[in-house]
Amino acid sequence: MKYKLTKKQKKLLRRIIAAAALLIVAAVVTKVFALQGILKFLIYVIPYAIVGWDVLKTAFVNIRNGRVFDEKFLMTVATAGAFGTGEFPEATFVMLFYQVGELFQSIAVGRSRRSIAALMDIRPDYAVVIRAGEEITVSPDEVKTGETIIIKPGEKIPLDGKIIEGNTSVNTASLTGESMPVDKVCGDKVISGTVNLTGVIKVVTESEFSQSTVSKILELVENSSEKKAKVENFVTRFARYYTPIVVIAAVLLAVIPPLFLGISDWSVWSVWLNRACVFLVVSCPCALVVSVPLSFFGGIGGAARDGILIKGANYMETLAGIETVVFDKTGTLTKGRFIVDDVHPSNISVDMLLDIAAAAESYSTHPVAESIITAHNGHIDKSRIGEVEEIAGKGVKAEVDGEYYFVGNGKLMEEIRADWHECHMTGTIIHLAKETSDGNIYLGHIVINDEIKETSKTAIENLKKLGVSKTVMLTGDKEKVALSVGEKIGIDEIKADLLPSDKVDQVERLLGEGRKLAFVGDGINDAPVLARSDLGIAMGAMGSDAAIESADVVLMDDDPAKIASAVRISRKTMRIVRENIVFALGVKGIILLLGALGIAGMWLAVFGDVGVLIIAILNSMRTLLRSTSSERGNP
Numbered sequence: 001m002k003y004k005l006t007k008k009q010k011k012l013l014r015r016i017i018a019a020a021a022l023l024i025v026a027a028v029v030t031k032v033f034a035l036q037g038i039l040k041f042l043i044y045v046i047p048y049a050i051v052g053w054d055v056l057k058t059a060f061v062n063i064r065n066g067r068v069f070d071e072k073f074l075m076t077v078a079t080a081g082a083f084g085t086g087e088f089p090e091a092t093f094v095m096l097f098y099q100v101g102e103l104f105q106s107i108a109v110g111r112s113r114r115s116i117a118a119l120m121d122i123r124p125d126y127a128v129v130i131r132a133g134e135e136i137t138v139s140p141d142e143v144k145t146g147e148t149i150i151i152k153p154g155e156k157i158p159l160d161g162k163i164i165e166g167n168t169s170v171n172t173a174s175l176t177g178e179s180m181p182v183d184k185v186c187g188d189k190v191i192s193g194t195v196n197l198t199g200v201i202k203v204v205t206e207s208e209f210s211q212s213t214v215s216k217i218l219e220l221v222e223n224s225s226e227k228k229a230k231v232e233n234f235v236t237r238f239a240r241y242y243t244p245i246v247v248i249a250a251v252l253l254a255v256i257p258p259l260f261l262g263i264s265d266w267s268v269w270s271v272w273l274n275r276a277c278v279f280l281v282v283s284c285p286c287a288l289v290v291s292v293p294l295s296f297f298g299g300i301g302g303a304a305r306d307g308i309l310i311k312g313a314n315y316m317e318t319l320a321g322i323e324t325v326v327f328d329k330t331g332t333l334t335k336g337r338f339i340v341d342d343v344h345p346s347n348i349s350v351d352m353l354l355d356i357a358a359a360a361e362s363y364s365t366h367p368v369a370e371s372i373i374t375a376h377n378g379h380i381d382k383s384r385i386g387e388v389e390e391i392a393g394k395g396v397k398a399e400v401d402g403e404y405y406f407v408g409n410g411k412l413m414e415e416i417r418a419d420w421h422e423c424h425m426t427g428t429i430i431h432l433a434k435e436t437s438d439g440n441i442y443l444g445h446i447v448i449n450d451e452i453k454e455t456s457k458t459a460i461e462n463l464k465k466l467g468v469s470k471t472v473m474l475t476g477d478k479e480k481v482a483l484s485v486g487e488k489i490g491i492d493e494i495k496a497d498l499l500p501s502d503k504v505d506q507v508e509r510l511l512g513e514g515r516k517l518a519f520v521g522d523g524i525n526d527a528p529v530l531a532r533s534d535l536g537i538a539m540g541a542m543g544s545d546a547a548i549e550s551a552d553v554v555l556m557d558d559d560p561a562k563i564a565s566a567v568r569i570s571r572k573t574m575r576i577v578r579e580n581i582v583f584a585l586g587v588k589g590i591i592l593l594l595g596a597l598g599i600a601g602m603w604l605a606v607f608g609d610v611g612v613l614i615i616a617i618l619n620s621m622r623t624l625l626r627s628t629s630s631e632r633g634n635p
Contacts, residue, residue, distance in 0.1 A: 003109070012103050019051035019096050019239035027089060041213055052079070052095035063217060071284045074243070078280035080255075080603060085270045085277070090602035093279055101610035105290050105617060124158035124192065130202070133141075141209040149203050151196045159192050160212045162205035164408050168199035170206035172557065173272040230317060231292065231577055240287070244593075246283035250276040253596060271598070278595035287584040290615035298623030299573030307556040308566045309540070315552040318535045320328075320570035324527075325468055325563065326507060328521035329475035329485060333459075333560060334450040336522070338367045340375035341427055353444050357432055358399035359385050360407040368428055372450050391415075395430075405443075418442045426484035448633035455561035456490040462564035464490075466571075472510065474503045474529075503529045520563060537563060571624050580616040587612050 005013065011217050025045045027033065035043060037300060052075075061075040062068065075098050082091035097273065127140045130148045148164070151157055157170070169181040169221035172194045180196055184190055190203060192212040209215055209321040217357050254257055254269075254276035262268040296313035303310050312314050346352045358376035361369035362385060373380070386399030395408015406416055407430060413420035418433040418440040427449035433440045460471055472493040475482045482496035493504055519529050530536030530551050538551030539558040555562045591608035596601035600608075 009106055011102060012099065012106075015051050015226060016096065016099055016103065019047040019092075019099075022050065023089070023092055023096060024094075030089075033515070041083070042086055044092050045496035048079070048083075048092040048095055051092075052101050052178035055095065055098070061479065063472060068244075074280050074284045077250075078277045078605075079088070079279070080112055081273055081277035086600060087274060087277075092603060094606050097606045097610045101613045104614050123343075124156040127158035127286035128152075140212075143209065145205055145208055147205050148602055149205060152200050153198055155196050157192055157196055157203070158192050158212075159189050159203075159205045159209055160207050161205040161487055162189050163187060163201050164204050166199050166201035168201050169197040171195040171197055179278075230314070231574075231581070238285070239446075242285055243283070246279065246315045250279040250283070253279055275598055276601075278600060278602055278605040279592060281602065281605040282588055282591045282595060282600075285584075285608045287588075287609075289581040289617045290613065290627045291584070291620045294625050295573055295577045295580065295616065295620040298620060299569055299576075302624050303566060303569045304455055306557070306562070306569070308562050308569070309556065310556040310566065311552050311554075314448055315535060316570045316573055318516065319518070319566055320574040321554065322513035322535060322567060324470045324472065324510055324513070324517040325463055325469060326472040326474060326510060326517060326519045326533070327491070327560070328503075328519075328526050329473055329477055329482060330450055331522035331558075332520055333456045333473065333489060334452050334485060337449050337451055338428070340371055340446055341449040341452045342425060343375075343444070344423060344447070344449040347565040348443045352448070353432060356400055356405055356443070357430065357446060359400045359406055360388070361467070361518060363388055364396070368430065368448055372430065372446060375446075397435075404431045406440065407431075408434065413442070416440045422444075423447055426480045427479075450477075450485075452488060453558075453560060455559050457616060459563055460490045462566070463560065466564055467565075468475075469515065470510075472506075474498055476507050484630070497543055500528060504532055507532055518563075520560065522558070537566075559631050569623075576619055576623055580619055583617055583619075584612050 023044075026047060029043060029459045054273050055072050055075050059072040062072060075095065079091040079095050082088075082094065103539060124140050125347075126137050126527050128137050128150045129143050130136075135150060141194050143159055147157065149161070153168070159509055162185050163184055165186060167183070167185045170184050170190060171181050184201070188197075189206075190201075192209075192215075225631040254273045258265075258269045266500045276460050293313075296316060299316055300313070303316075310319065314537050327333050340354075343353055354372070354376050355378075358378075358382055361372050362380045362382065364370075384401050386402070388399070389397045391397060391408060391412060394412035395406065397404060397406050406412055406418070409429070410420065410422065410431065413431045413433060416433060416435075418431075420431055420433070420442045423429045423445055425447045427447045429447060431445045431461060432443040434443055440540075463471060470493065470497070471491050473482065473486050474495050475492045477496055479494075479496035482494050485491075485496040495502075498506065499503040503526070507517065511532075511534070516534045518527070518535040519533035520535055520539075521530055526538075529540060535553065537553045537555065540554040540556040553566060555566075577586050588608055591600050591604055595605060
């Protein structure tokens with residue numbers, strides 16, 4: 001994305017160019033005419049004033065307001081001191097290069113903010129709502145829950161809701177990072193901030209704009225910078241004490257040696273005053289103060305573009321150190337959508353068994369019944385179906401084509417004394433039997449399972465490659481089903497038949513092992529565990545509002561493989577932050593020592609300040625680089 005300079009940045013650039021040109025002219029004129037004294041001062045003070053007047057002004061205003069020890073104060077004192085010792089070219093160049101650093105910093109932050117702004121360009125401008133039979137264009141926040149809106153191809157979906165008319169494809173890239181369109185049909189949910197691509201659809205809204213997905217995402221990203229990581233707080237505290245300490249050290253460096261080496265010798269004072277100025281220039285902590293927040297800002301933005309919302313720098317810091325990852329099963333590692341896994345007929349064909357079961361369950365809205373109807377994949381003639389009796393907790397008795405059938409669990413088969421048998425497969429087993437004058441004849445059973453997500457196994461493998469020492473699955477499902485899912489995807493530890501309170505107890509037990517723990521869930525019953533964990537990760541597409549609110553990280557497309565991506569992005573960000581801290585403090589420490597000994601001059605001091613700042617900013621910008629789809633599978 002091409003970055004355009006702002007009006008303020010263009011003005012600063014023009015001043016830098018003008019000052020640089022005048023500095024070159026001053027150097028040539030001074031050399032040719034051998035200028036000294038007041039003339040030399042005047043010819044160098046012009047470019048100095050052009051490029052540095054705003055720094056001087058800000059320093060004096062801050063001093064008047066009681067804010068003394070900042071980088072503007074350091075630059076003013078250091079360059080004034082350099083002018084006082086006759087180092088006119090060095091003083092002007094220090095201010096010039098400082099402003100170059102300021103411009104570079106402004107551009108870097110601007111690019112970061114523009115990158116986030118481009119990412120967050122998902123706020124819909126309007127909504128077309130149907131009122132009294134007419135289509136009215138209004139602001140999205142004027143639409144109430146339960147109203148019907150119409151969305152045409154190419155328009156952003158303004159509010160969360162359910163399609164009641166029409167079919168389409170939806171581009172979800174702005175929220176999930178996935179470029180592949182998702183097909184939506186009548187009855188499917190759509191979320192705000194995505195783009196309708198192909199068909200006209202009518203949607204009944206399920207929330208107001210302030211509670212919509214797009215509003216929550218914008219709020220999360222905008223507020224993420226308020227939650228500082230420990231390392232950010234360290235840098236803030238460090239700069240608060242560091243700056244006055246180096247100012248006092250510079251004053252002592254300028255005053256104490258001349259008192260012993262020649263109090264009346266101006267040349268001695270000049271030497272040590274110059275060293276103190278070098279000390280001040282190099283001591284400016286702006287490389288740390290700028291680069292560390294910029295690194296976290298870039299990391300959070302890069303993750304958001306990949307469909308991972310990290311709610312603050314503190315959570316990114318925690319995420320980088322995660323050692324145990326605990327998963328809910330349904331809706332997290334599995335799709336939360338039942339499918340017919342297999343059909344085992346007895347004395348009947350597969351098609352006939354499915355046909356009877358689908359007819360018997362055709363009036364039910366239970367997910368298991370819906371999976372059988374979906375697997376039937378055909379039109380169910382309701383005229384074939386007579387009386388349907390529900391047998392609580394066991395199944396149904398239904399009349400189909402004039403004959404009676406029992407469809408349900410093993411308890412129902414026991415009750416009607418059918419000659420049935422358990423299935424060797426794991427899952428929810430639906431048995432069928434036919435009522436006859438000679439007794440109830442067993443017709444077979446249907447195996448139904450919650451479908452495992454395609455990326456669940458990859459997610460576990462990638463976490464282990466990243467060094468996560470333990471993966472755990474906590475579920476309220478039956479142990480046999482949980483073990484089957486866990487073994488297929490490679491989970492280390494499995495706990496089943498758990499109530500929500502049991503999950504909290506299990507997390508407490510795991511936290512007692514002393515490792516940083518992340519819990520990944522999607523349901524409302526996961527909210528207590530998400531809040532109790534060191535880090536809560538929620539599924540954002542299908543997850544409940546309570547889970548998303550309680551979580552510290554939200555995966556917008558419910559892809560568990562994104563957890564490894566989030567860990568990788570966080571670790572990369574933390575590595576860059578540490579690199580900047582070590583590099584900045586290391587270089588500054590060396591140059592401070594060399595400056596105090598008189599080995600380093602003003603030119604090296606400039607590198608120690610502005611040069612280090614530019615290198616640190618460039619390093620921080622690496623956090624903005626987005627991970628590609630191919631990288632997601634390779635930690």
